[in-house]
Amino acid sequence: MNPTASSPSPTGALTLAQEKQVAAAAALRWVRDGMLLGLGTGSTSAQFIMQLGAAVQNGLKVQGTATSLASEALARQLGIPLIAPRRGLRFDLAVDGADELDGQLRLIKGGGGALLREKVLETASDYLVVIGDSSKLVPVLGRFPLPLEVVPFALPWVLDAVEALGGAPVVRMAQPGATDYYFSDQKNLLVDCHFGQILEPERLAAQLKTIPGIVEHGLFLGLAKAAIVVRDGAALVLRPGEAARPATEFDVLP
Structure with missing residues (x-):
């Protein structure tokens, strides 16, 4: 929930809304046929769901479970097949935004009000990637409530x-x-x-x-295995203890 999401960045740079689109597109490159996906909540996750929906309409075969009723409605509207929670269900990949993340990929989430469902689903995922615009990466958590x-x-x-x-x-x-x-x-x-x-x-x-x-609380610790954030118009992949690398270097999950 960022009030500056559509505000222009410095001349020639992307707006935060455009950065969300770039981060979502980079995450979509990691999706493969047959995957079970966790679908996050919030403005950046909505960008991923919309791009995923276009890929499904072009023949990509995946199934997913949404972390909120709003994300579920968007996924249904776009024709993304959804599955209900059940015992033994694990997701190959979950893609979600964050209100804040630090260099160790510790997160604050829940600004959109879906933190319980987000944490349940993402704990049941083999790989969580966080996507975000340049405002989300912070040196220390806590500026966001x-x-x-x-x-x-x-x-x-x-x-x-x-x-x-x-x-x-x-x-x-x-x-x-x-x-x-x-x-x-x-x-x-x-x-x-x-x-x-x-x-x-x-x-x-x-x-x-x-x-x-x-x-549940909105500290998501030890769950994210990678983050895609946009800096100077380019998507970068962050992993704990590693230097940032261009997302273009990864055709599969890093």
Whole structure:
């Protein structure tokens, strides 16, 4: 959810919206016939789903499961075959965006409100690639508020516990200025937490896991195996502990 997604970049550069298209196209090169795909949520993931739909219409044979009702509706509209969750189901590749990622491919996700379904599906994937425009890569996580998906009954106690951790929690509303809450596809509430710089994401994730009523938190740690980000108009592949390399060097999953 980036308000500058369509804003022009410096003269001659791509807009953030165009960068999303470039990142999505680079990820599509890794899709092969017969794959089971996890389809992410958000504006960058929508670009991937639209390009995937065009490839399916041109004969690509894949199946997928979406991380949100919005992504599911888009995939159906484009003719992408979808499969329901079932025991034993694992995905060859999941493609999703992120609100932030650092150099170790630790992520903040959930700005679109689908973090529980995203984490469930991406944990069931053999390979998660994150796609993003140039604004998503940060030196330290935390500029973007950390979302939590919370059981409604537990909300008051969750807010107290997160406040004690220094998280400055804010319950997400349906619209700016609205008085009704935003609910996830799973009918849970979303709480956006302002921790500032998150210097120890693993420690914070462990602390949040101990708070009853938090269904899931938006720190995605150890899940992404690669990221495709756009810099100076070109798609680059990032992997933990490795220098960035042009996406054109990879015809298959790196």
